[in-house]
Amino acid sequence: AQKVTQAQTEISVVEKEDVTLDCVYETRDTTYYLFWYKQPPSGELVFLIRRNSFDEQNEISGRYSWNFQKSTSSFNFTITASQVVDSAVYFCALSGAGANSKLTFGKGITLSVRP
Amino acid sequence: IAGITQAPTSQILAAGRRMTLRCTQDMRHNAMYWYRQDLGLGLRLIHYSNTAGTTGKGEVPDGYSVSRANTDDFPLTLASAVPSQTSVYFCASSDGNRYNEQFFGPGTRLTVL
Numbered sequence: 001a002q003k004v005t006q007a008q009t010e011i012s013v014v015e016k017e018d019v020t021l022d023c024v025y026e027t028r029d030t031t032y033y034l035f036w037y038k039q040p041p042s043g044e045l046v047f048l049i050r051r052n053s054f055d056e057q058n059e060i061s062g063r064y065s066w067n068f069q070k071s072t073s074s075f076n077f078t079i080t081a082s083q084v085v086d087s088a089v090y091f092c093a094l095s096g097a098g099a100n101s102k103l104t105f106g107k108g109i110t111l112s113v114r115p
Numbered sequence: 116i117a118g119i120t121q122a123p124t125s126q127i128l129a130a131g132r133r134m135t136l137r138c139t140q141d142m143r144h145n146a147m148y149w150y151r152q153d154l155g156l157g158l159r160l161i162h163y164s165n166t167a168g169t170t171g172k173g174e175v176p177d178g179y180s181v182s183r184a185n186t187d188d189f190p191l192t193l194a195s196a197v198p199s200q201t202s203v204y205f206c207a208s209s210d211g212n213r214y215n216e217q218f219f220g221p222g223t224r225l226t227v228l
Contacts, residue, residue: 009155033215045205045219091157095215100146100165102173103217107157 002027004094006106013082014114021077021109023092029053031097034068034075039089039108051075082113117141119220121206127226128196136191136223138206146209147189148173148217149181151202158205164189196227 003026013019025034036048049059051068059066063080079086092106122137140147145166150158150173160173164183178200180192189208193200203224207217 035216037219043203044221045207047216047218050216098215101215102160102163103148103215105158107155 002029002032002094002096002104004092004104004106006092006109008109009107010110010112012112012114015084016081017113018078018080019082019111019113021079021090021092021111023075023077023106025073025075025092025094027094027096029096033095033097035093035095035103036066036075036077037091037093039091040085041087045091048077079111082111084113084115087111087113119206119208119218121204121220121223123223124221125224125226127228128193130197130227131195134193134196134225136193136204136206136225138189138191138220139187140189140206140208140218140220141187142208142210142218143186144208144210144218145186146215147183148207148209149179149189149191150205150207151175151200152205152222153202161191161204196225198227201225201227 005024032053034051038046065078067076089108089110091108093103095101095103119140148163149161152158159175161179162181164170167186170181203222205222206220209217
């Protein structure tokens with residue numbers, strides 16, 4: 001069975017601080033995919049990134065970076081120089097390989113960025 | 116291109132009533148999904164459909180039914196709503212490739228009194 005754990009439930013930071021959102025996963029699959037989604041106060045779910053299990057390169061996109069470590073089964077998300085617009089709920093998710101694999105979501109982390 | 120639309124946006128419903136949440140996608144995706152989102156529980160899969168004409172049960176299917184008569188539409192029906200079905204419901208779709216990247220609708224906020 002697959003499982004995604006986001007141990008942090010709520011994080012509050014002051015604008016311009018760096019913040020890391022943790023994600024730990026469990027799977028028996030050798031090939032799998034990891035995702036992060038953002039849910040701003042407006043409610044929609046926004047896809048941020050997909051990572052393949054066979055590619056452990058870290059990825060940076062502007063102020064966002066992701067650290068994937070298979071050795072610790074973690075896929076952490078860092079926001080550098082946080083902004084008020086980063087305030088949202090962030091979900092980590094896991095999918096097996098194959099066309100009909102299902103997404104398993106973590107419970108989400110509520111990030112509040114104060115001005 | 117609208118992507119995925121859901122209707123209604125929100126609804127207040129008396130317990131025991133029947134309700135159908137609508138979901139339509141225009142991306143010609145094979146797979147579609149229904150999730151419910153509850154505070155502290157994240158998103159949980161209710162039902163899914165890998166392709167038109169097929170459906171399957173997710174993690175929390177009880178009290179819900181779905182149908183997939185064509186590629187675009189995937190309605191979710193609550194035959195007799197109960198207060199525990201108060202939630203935000205998200206429909207999603209995927210083109211069924213190996214990545215299973217899912218695209219989500221805007222959600223329906225349902226309150227059952």
